[in-house]
Amino acid sequence: MTQTVQRVKPHRGASAARPVGLGIIGVGTVGTGTIKVLQEHGLEIERRLGCRLQLKMICSRNIHNKDLSWIKSKVALTSDWKEVIRNPEVDIVVELVGKLPTARAIAFATVNAGKHLVTANKQLVAEHGLELVGRSLEKGVKLGIEACVAGGTPILHAIRSGLAGESFAAVYGILNGTTNYILTEMEHRGVSFAEALAGAQQLGYAEPDPTFDVEGFDARYKIAILTMVCFGQAVPVEEIPVEGITRIEQVDFAYAHRLNRTIRLIAAARKQRGNNLDIQVRPMIIPQSSQLASVRGSTNGILLVGNKGGTTTLTGRGAGGEPTGVAVLSDVVEIARMITAGGTGSTPLGYSEWHKKKIGQPSVELVSYYLRLVVRDRPGILARVCATLGRHRINIDSVLQEPGMPREHLPFVMTLEPTGDARMKRAFREIARFPFLVQPPLLLPSVDLP
């Protein structure tokens, strides 16, 4: 095989030979992954960049107790993050500390010092993203946030750059690997939520306290960021309705399969009439044939519905040190490219202005629902539920009951024709008070994803 190399000449005014210096604060899973990827892909990255990229300083609170002997390059160590920002050889500060107060302090100190910032902190970006972008533009520095959503999947770049000419009708995401692992284990291996969770904890996919993941809070930060990037709308994270997966049972998969559907924890932001956004994180009943139904295990997947370009999906690794490290370094490469090319400014959130919205108005779209009731079997129950739904003018599409269920704990499911959110809530409150229920009813939206 013959081979020649063509080097592109540095263009006018650029200082292509200047090495770009990197400082990393935080050496946990993602920090370690980032350093490892940089170590192994360094040459490839430099071929992309046309300049050298050098890791200059690493900071960790307990840096001197860490075994960093696997790091091959000569790099300064510190336990004081301010030293990283002060280091004149550091052009880009990579913030990977995890905890919000410290992350926020590092982020603003970095930007205020006129240095470029890459962060993997979703909470920081979801809650302080606009302020951070504003400050970075004032200071003429760049921000990288790709690692905040769906780790190794380049979703934010894809939306912000590759689909910058699109306007979106909706975005649907499987944004939390832990819950998707649990749900797909329940689905394909027939285990209970508790068993699947225990398995996820053994594999390191779930924390000892899994609340942040299984109750949907992690996905909520991510959909808040996707909403900013897709729609240019900033919403207060805590106002986004969220519901976790702890109430999903085997029987729900059995019923969903009878409907040619399955269950996934979906983070969704949909444009409605009047440019209102309907944003929520909750388990949804989706078609087996939809692209997101085939996203299994700890994989993440995002489905973008464009007004002109049709439907685009991305799937990939959502977490893990090295996949997230790839995302961090991709931002570093982007910023290093801009450093060598000159120029200022950055719109990592995709827009130059945002509408700050409060959520609160109920959705005006009609939605189909899946209602699961667990009752003590006695005559007349179905009639009473039907009467209540009828009084709220909600039509029943089908009633499903698996054979051979115990009479004292009898789960059955009703699928309901499309109805308004407010009306459904009123009917649901009434039904939830019925004395014959063995446990609170479960209501899931049934959504026709492509």
Added chain:
Amino acid sequence: MTQTVQRVKPHRGASAARPVGLGIIGVGTVGTGTIKVLQEHGLEIERRLGCRLQLKMICSRNIHNKDLSWIKSKVALTSDWKEVIRNPEVDIVVELVGKLPTARAIAFATVNAGKHLVTANKQLVAEHGLELVGRSLEKGVKLGIEACVAGGTPILHAIRSGLAGESFAAVYGILNGTTNYILTEMEHRGVSFAEALAGAQQLGYAEPDPTFDVEGFDARYKIAILTMVCFGQAVPVEEIPVEGITRIEQVDFAYAHRLNRTIRLIAAARKQRGNNLDIQVRPMIIPQSSQLASVRGSTNGILLVGNKGGTTTLTGRGAGGEPTGVAVLSDVVEIARMITAGGTGSTPLGYSEWHKKKIGQPSVELVSYYLRLVVRDRPGILARVCATLGRHRINIDSVLQEPGMPREHLPFVMTLEPTGDARMKRAFREIARFPFLVQPPLLLPSVDLP
């Protein structure tokens, strides 16, 4: 719903208020789609940009015979593309003429005139991409090529920016909507190749002369571009082995399904030992469970195998005026952002240096094969084929024969254990000479895509 708007202040040194002027050359399907998307998404795009984007001039050879009354903005018309480049109000030239000699002339004239260029011409970029990038860097202008591969799917941005920190082991793509439509029609509706092709032609998915699509040439240009962006290696397009789908029959889907597999036209570039690349376009037998198997109809899909971030897939619209228009405008937005932010240079192919390689060395990897023979049924045929394979030390994994086939035209299939490319070719040449064959044998690689 309360709403406030936060505008990000223009940063130091940027001229955020300056409108960016656009000229479009070529008003066919993609040109029309681009203008329509711009017309409808203009406000959204300007919110992203923070500056105005104005269509200043449109060029078409027969501009004065075209009905352009649907264009709402005031725009100059010309039938001479040189006028677009000369127009001082045009900052970005969008080249959408299709034919190579003209496209090439426009592209180089644009760059030489110091103007930014966006093109959807895959042949131009596959054959002259390096030269064009080199010239654009000399001239300090940007290039946009997103529309060249998989229309509305932001694959090039995703690789170049969002996965810039990755190094890839392989890329597999369904890059031609026409052939994927034909194959999935054959698979799901049981029609013949000819019937599926006729249907595709009726729907406008296939040209009256479908050679360029069905023989794989279109996909070959696209995999050449993906190879540049993924691996930084430029290869002569005509050296990439290509095989079309015209020989695929219903019976092949029947056999593939028995193996829990299906058939897709896959454009693949894989890194092998010694950094050699194995690049090819051909129908492959892939697992039903793989992500690309679920890419149906005229949709495109790309599967990226990273060394650190795992597997990432993108699916979306591959062609069509408006999806491709979205890709064109996404490049326009990127370039307009850089214009307003200052700075020079551009690496649309993802690298600052490329290895120019000649292909020619046979693949050293072992590959499993699917071998379909159509014979006149007579005793001893299987023994002779087995003996030939055995002499070349190729092991047989299974022999499949559907019941009820006609004896005069009996198709049967052998699946072969992994074997080297050169050895397989030698055995295949011998088998192809057997007199009892009713038609030439069909050999497809069977690839275990994730």
